[in-house]
């Protein structure tokens with residue numbers, strides 16, 4: 512501002528002296544390989560900025576050794592950005608922006624009752640109310656928080672961090688096999704390089720009853736959109752429980768072939784109808800195998816197109832999924848237990864922009880959005 516400019520007590524050169532000491536002091540806490548300096552527009556005009564740049568540039572090159580240690584200015588994605596916001600009472604006012612770190616990996620969930628992300632009670636916004644039994648949240652633990660409690664301190668971050676999953680499983684469903692791809696964004700990291708293999712081993716040892724990790728690698732800010740932008744097939748193990756009587760043995764025998772390459776019409780399940788558009792989606796069951804026949808039901812291995820509602824495939828959801836296993840067997844059934852056994856995508860493919868292609872069965876792009884918006 513012009514008023515501030517005329518009352519500026521120090522010359523730019525004197526300000527720079529103060530800035531450099533302050534920046535070096537702040538920078539001590541961080542591991543970084545690139546940085547950028549900026550000047551706040553409201554405080555400095557273009558002439559000032561030019562003078563700042565010249566003065567700072569000379570000083571930094573000559574005496575501070577930042578550049579000598581191989582730290583390049585990275586204009587597009589610097590690790591740190593120091594914004595010079597003026598000198599107040601002899602003290603440098605510096606705003607510091609710290610680039611997030613993005614870690615890709617896959618998680619397995621070994622215990623039921625853990626939600627994927629922190630699920631704050633919407634009625635009280637976390638304060639605690641009757642609906643959430645004064646907890647402020649719907650589930651005590653989440654995959655997000657368990658991963659955060661390991662990853663964030665390892666990178667010197669005290670924040671929760673953002674979790675981006677490739678879809679999600681229900682709270683009562685286990686995530687097994689090679690796990691579900693995710694990207695975790697670590698906010699304001701002080702450390703940028705850790706031994707991810709050693710981290711994984713230690714994390715898995717401490718969390719083996721609940722959540723374990725594999726395939727961790729550093730990635731970038733584009734990764735969350737990539738991971739959310741693909742819809743691979745999934746394999747499940749489901750226990751189809753008879754509610755009433757057992758079906759005829761002939762029907763059981765015919766079940767696998769009846770549900771191989773079988774396209775379903777799935778109307779939005781009643782249990783999620785409040786938060787999702789009421790649509791009929793076409794989803795394909797690729798294959799169905801009976802792993803075990805028990806007196807009270809069937810243990811099934813099912814591979815299906817992404818977005819298939821497996822619980823409703825079994826129960827029919829009062830006719831909203833057609834055809835259904837209950838309908839085919841001719842007896843009422845429910846999905847009493849469900850585990851995700853595999854998500855059929857490689858790590859490299861999870862981080863690669865998919866080629867646009869016409870989907871033969873899916874109704875399209877709406878598939879990935881709602882999952883991420885749920886909680």
Ligand SMILES: [Zn+2]
Pocket residue numbers: 632633634635636637638639640641642643644645646647648
């Ligand atoms: Zn509440």
